[in-house]
Each structure stands twice: as structure tokens, then as C-alpha cells.
Amino acid sequence: MNWDDISDALFGGAAQYGDILALVQNSVWAGAVLGIVGGLIGVFVLQRDMAFAVHGISELSFAGAAAALLFGFDVVTGSIVGSIIAAGLIGWLGARARDRNSIIGVLMPFGLGLGILFLSLYSGRSANRFSLLTGQIVSVQSGQLGMLIVISAIVLVGLLMIWRPLRFDSLDPQSAAARGIPTVWVSFGFMLLLGLIVAVAVHIIGALLVMALLVTPAAAAMRVSTGPLAVPLLAAGFGVLSAVGGILLAIAGTLPVSPFITTISFAIYLVCRLVGSRRDRVTRAV
Numbered sequence: 471m472n473w474d475d476i477s478d479a480l481f482g483g484a485a486q487y488g489d490i491l492a493l494v495q496n497s498v499w500a501g502a503v504l505g506i507v508g509g510l511i512g513v514f515v516l517q518r519d520m521a522f523a524v525h526g527i528s529e530l531s532f533a534g535a536a537a538a539l540l541f542g543f544d545v546v547t548g549s550i551v552g553s554i555i556a557a558g559l560i561g562w563l564g565a566r567a568r569d570r571n572s573i574i575g576v577l578m579p580f581g582l583g584l585g586i587l588f589l590s591l592y593s594g595r596s597a598n599r600f601s602l603l604t605g606q607i608v609s610v611q612s613g614q615l616g617m618l619i620v621i622s623a624i625v626l627v628g629l630l631m632i633w634r635p636l637r638f639d640s641l642d643p644q645s646a647a648a649r650g651i652p653t654v655w656v657s658f659g660f661m662l663l664l665g666l667i668v669a670v671a672v673h674i675i676g677a678l679l680v681m682a683l684l685v686t687p688a689a690a691a692m693r694v695s696t697g698p699l700a701v702p703l704l705a706a707g708f709g710v711l712s713a714v715g716g717i718l719l720a721i722a723g724t725l726p727v728s729p730f731i732t733t734i735s736f737a738i739y740l741v742c743r744l745v746g747s748r749r750d751r752v753t754r755a756v
Contacts (some may be wrong), residue, residue: 526574529578
């Protein structure tokens with residue numbers, strides 16, 4: 471092979487990659503927005519010990535998306551309806567952690583069973599069914615991107631509005647209640663915001679792996695920092711890196727986007743865990 475052949479292969483591949491990237495730029499923007507908001511809300515998910523709730527909401531979100539696919543409605547709308555129902559039930563019935571975990575344990579198999587039923591009745595393309603579980607990168611149209619941005623903006627604004635009471639309630643719920651903070655309404659509002667962002671995440675990364683953007687980036691950030699501002703910023707940055715990096719890698723091959731996003735997210739967590747452990751050993755030695 472001479473230099474001309476190598477040059478054609480390199481530049482031809484780069485041109486082809488650029489063409490594909492132009493086709494999925496909506497998904498790149500959606501992944502970036504999702505990474506930011508998912509990382510921010512993930513901090514409170516961990517502080518409130520609600521990682522299990524994320525998975526429970528995603529199962530009903532999956533069922534809603536599958537129902538929308540079966541009956542010919544917008545999949546994102548179906549995801550939102552399923553997520554809101556799940557988040558509302560968990561927030562309303564699961565005020566205490568013990569009740570919350572039992573409710574989630576009941577909702578998860580119910581939502582998964584409904585989703586599988588709807589998908590088994592769906593006679594359309596099998597790729598559409600598979601994408602609800604593992605994510606998709608080429609189907610985010612301009613209208614859907616607008617909806618995703620609006621939903622993410624609503625979640626972000628709502629999160630900023632309740633940030634201080636939510637943080638107080640997450641770290642010390644007894645003291646927050648004693649200080650007159652309406653902890654029940656704060657918790658319920660947070661669950662609704664979580665339901666909205668889970669619905670968006672399900673559309674991008676799939677129902678089975680949604681925690682890779684709503685839990686792992688925040689867990690990684692908490693391993694290397696404890697600052698009230700540094701942790702959310704790091705979590706948002708890790709979320710963007712995982713989502714956008716996963717999409718950029720996925721379009722170069724034929725695999726679904728979710729393995730790339732989850733692998734990057736997990737690698738970031740491992741690095742942060744090693745850095746945090748090393749820092750802790752140095753601190754103890756001093």
C-alpha cells in the first residue's frame with residue numbers, strides 16, 4: 471500500500487465520519503443537555519439514597535414508551551407519561567425509605583412486564599423495540615430535540631428553585647423538618663423532576679442502562695470532591711463527557727450507543743475512585 475492509498479483511506483474515513491456526525495448532531499446536543507442535567511440531579515439521587523428509584527422509574531418509562539410505540543404515539547411522550555406516573559406513586563406512597571423501596575420493588579416488575587407485553591404485540595421494525603432498551607442515536611429529529619431541551623430546561627429550573635431546601639432535606643431531613651421546610655412537597659417535587667429527566671434518558675440511552683448518566687457521574691464526582699459547588703459541576707462535566715463521548719464513538723461503528731456511554735461513565739468512576747483512595751491514604755498518613 472502506497473501513501474496515496476493510505477491518504478485516501480484516512481481522509482475518506484474522516485469525510486465519512488463527518489457526514490455521519492452531521493446526521494446525528496441532534497443526538498449529540500441531546501446527549502450534552504442530558505449529561506448536564508442528569509449529572510446535577512444525580513447528586514441529589516445519591517444524597518437521598520434513591521439510586522434504586524431511578525431504575526424503578528425507568529421501568530415504567532419503558533412501559534409508557536412501548537405503549538406509545540404500539541399505539542402509534544410519540545415515544546418520548548409515552549416515556550414521560552410512564553415516568554411521571556412512577557415518580558408520582560413513589561413520591562406519594564414512599565415518604566419513608568422502607569416504604570419507598572418496597573413500592574419500587576413492586577413497580578419494577580410490573581412496568582417491565584407491561585413493556586414486554588406491548589413490545590410483543592408490536593409488529594413494526596424490531597430495531598424500534600430494541601432501541602427502547604439499549605438507546606438510539608439516529609432518531610432524534612429537530613422537533614424531538616426541541617422537546618428534550620424544553621423538558622431538560624424545566625427540570626433544571628425546577629431543580630434550581632428548590633436547590634437549597636432540597637439539599638438541606640437530603641443531608642439532614644430531621645433538621646429540615648424541624649426548621650419548617652415542607653419536606654413532603656420538596657420530596658414530591660424532586661420525584662417529578664427525576665421522572666422527567668429519566669424519560670429523556672430512556673430515549674437516548676435506553677431503559678436498562680439509564681443509571682449510567684443519572685447515578686455514575688455523581689458517584690464519581692463524590693469520590694474526588696465534597697464541595698457543595700464542585701460536586702455538581704464535576705458530575706455535570708462527567709455526564710457530558712460520558713454521553714457525548716459515547717455518541718461520538720458509537721457513530722464510528724455499528725454497536726448501540728449505550729455500551730459506549732456506560733463504559734466511559736464506568737471508566738471515569740474507576741479513575742475517580744482510585745484518585746479518591748490515594749488522596750485518603752495521603753491524608754491519613756499526614
